[in-house]
Amino acid sequence: MKRQLADGEQRIGSDEKLSKIEVMENRSSEPTVSDLVDGGVHLVKVACLGAEANDRAIDGTVPRALSLFELIRAIRPAASIHFNYCIDPQWVLRQYAPRRLRQCPITFVVGSRHLDALRAAVPPPLAANVRCVGVPLPFAYGTHHAKLSLFESEDGRALHVVVGTANLVPEDWGAKTQAFYHARGKFAMAAKKAKGDAVAVTANPIVNSGGTTSTALTSAVAAETAFVEQQSVTASTSTEGRQQQRFRDDLVAYLRAAYPPSAGEVHRTIQFWVERIEQADFSHIKDRIVASVPGRFQRSATDGDASCRFGHLRLRRLLSEAFSAEERQRHKTFVGQFSSVGSLGARPEAWLCDEFLTSLSGGRSMISASSLKLIYPSVENVRRSLEGYAAGLSLPYSSQTHQKQTYLKQFLHQWRIIVFVLIFPRPFMSAASPHVKSYVALDAAGECQWLLLTSANLSHSAWGKLEKGGTQLFIRSFELGVLMCAKDNHRRQSPGGALFPPFDIPLTKYSADDEPFLVDMLYPTKTDANGFRGAMDAQ
Structure with missing residues (x-):
């Protein structure tokens, strides 16, 4: 179990070191979505080592290392949700660039023990569009240790899934060896857009902690939503479609099992994201989710x-299915x-x-x-x-x-x-x-x-x-x-x-x-x- 931090405690040496990490991150080169491997792994940039260590590849097979700033700038999310163990909301919000992205709906999900501290750390000017949610921890010594971020892109074309190893704190994204997996699922409307229909997707409203409502993306034509939903239903109900969407179905199954109705607010929070995941096409992703959820499974x-x-029994089963x-x-x-x-x-x-x-x-x-x-x-x-x-x-x-x-x-x-x-x-x-x-x-x-x-x-x-x-x-x-x-x-x-x-x-x-x-x-x-x-x- 990871050691709990005392109030005001930092994990590494000094404010000066943290400031250096942030400065070096924010001097990153301009990234694009094409820099992100779709269905693959990136190392996290070690800010203090500079470009020589971060950008070189091993035998031409390793993608460039990326900071959180670069990742978010490449995706340009109109809405996002972060599930993690430890989150520094002020630092995370500074990674959203351009600045307009900080005004979009952003949700943080942590274990219930960390919720009060998380809410207190959200900058008041941004509290209207930032929501903090706690997850019940049913067993002693258990933690909400999963590290998942979901981003809906600003252009409404794709949903980005990031499964990582780093807490959302500056030292984890600047001074340690970390990695994250990235996958992008395109919405069905993207194919229709390519044929000349200049229509935006309607996203379900996200209610922030203050009780007001924000909308992740605006809609020009309401009928487009029905089109997207119908495409999702058609793909999901066929046997072939199910076989092709295992990554998507794995992710939805995890979210529903981890945050059931009995979990309260976090269950209501994820419904928007479950719907968007189900509307995205991940058929090109053959990788599988291996998750742990508290409980006794018989x-x-x-x-x-x-x-x-x-x-580990989930891993055992997947390996036995994947390999003869x-x-x-x-x-x-x-x-x-x-x-x-x-x-x-x-x-x-x-x-x-x-x-x-x-x-x-x-x-x-x-x-x-x-x-x-x-x-x-x-x-x-x-x-x-x-x-x-x-x-x-x-x-x-x-x-x-x-x-x-x-x-x-x-x-x-x-x-x-x-x-x-x-x-x-x-x-x-x-x-x-x-x-x-x-x-x-x-x-x-x-x-x-x-x-x-x-x-x-x-x-x-x-x-x-x-x-x-x-x-x-x-x-x-x-x-x-x-x-x-x-x-x-x-x-x-x-x-x-x-x-x-x-x-x-x-x-x-x-x-x-x-x-x-x-x-x-x-x-x-x-x-x-x-x-x-x-x-x-x-x-």
Whole structure:
């Protein structure tokens, strides 16, 4: 579980550093929608590293890194909603450019524990069009950790889906290794527009927190709405249409399950967005949603196999459907890369190398624990990072938890990513500390066969734990990720569509002297460049 911030606390060193991040972000080159990979992954720009590190590609397959400012400027949203764990609304609103976009409806959704602080932080001049909504958290230690943004473009032609790993705070978008998945769904009216009909889409009104009504897009011809809705119904009811719209249906199913009528205000808030998603065409996207929703999910005759709807069992089922048994046998190494670790049990067989590894393999039996590799920053990785030990405040693995599962070290590997290396006299040190989370399968040649980019760290709360003899999955937190498979045709054909894990391959195993970074430990003999001895010292 991520450490809670005290009032007024910042995650990294100083106001000066945050200001530098914002200035560098806002000097970004003019982006366009064509800069966004449709159905692919972008790294988040590390502002302090400059263009040389951010814009270069690896083997020509990695798209340019983007800041939130660039992402929003490229999309130019007329309406947007952000689901996240931690949000700085003043900073987010400054990323909306041109300025007129700040006057459009913007909704922030967080866990109920963070709602009051979020509302208090919204600038009064913009409060009329900004809505803040809380999500009930039904279980102890559970969080609203999913990171999803939806944008309806200003021209009314498309809906943009962004599933990421970063909180909506400046340090997460300026000083850490992060990534986001982007997909664009065109509205049915776009095809009609191309034939010469200059008509705008009607968007449902969005009611802000003050009770007044704003309209995301104006309508010139009301009949266009009926046309769009009819196109959506036709596509959704045919079997072929359903097969082609799995990404869209996955996303709608997640929103409805995560924010049901019993959730109150957030359920009413998402109805507009559910309708717009259903009216968009995502048939070109073959990727699948892997989500976690709090609850106990059981196998039953009336509800089918509900235990496989979320968490690691959802991943297991999708992999078993995407790859044949023969193909899954060729997946030799499974890598988990994350920025936090929960209590996993006293033995690796308690969860990690049993139900979780089985899910990573797509349900294979008798899989060797040696096929599992984990990436988590070592003390040296954090000490030599861009932020030094201050980066460790976003790596909340505690000594108390680690002492109960020291076996974890046998699986651990260094954090390295060559694209974000500073040119210092300390080669091969990755400058930007990771907050990205990813899980991949590699074949014998080290080629990535599937990649899951997700908000989920390595924990029972995020992925779920089997109960009642394996017939029930218990999940505490909200999480969201996207599963991409290398075998999909569009991955080979689309620019920037190739799968690239956000870390270096081959992996570098911990040495005998390496230890995982622990947030509550001091390292007196290993000070960072600022003279700090650990995260608590840098706080």
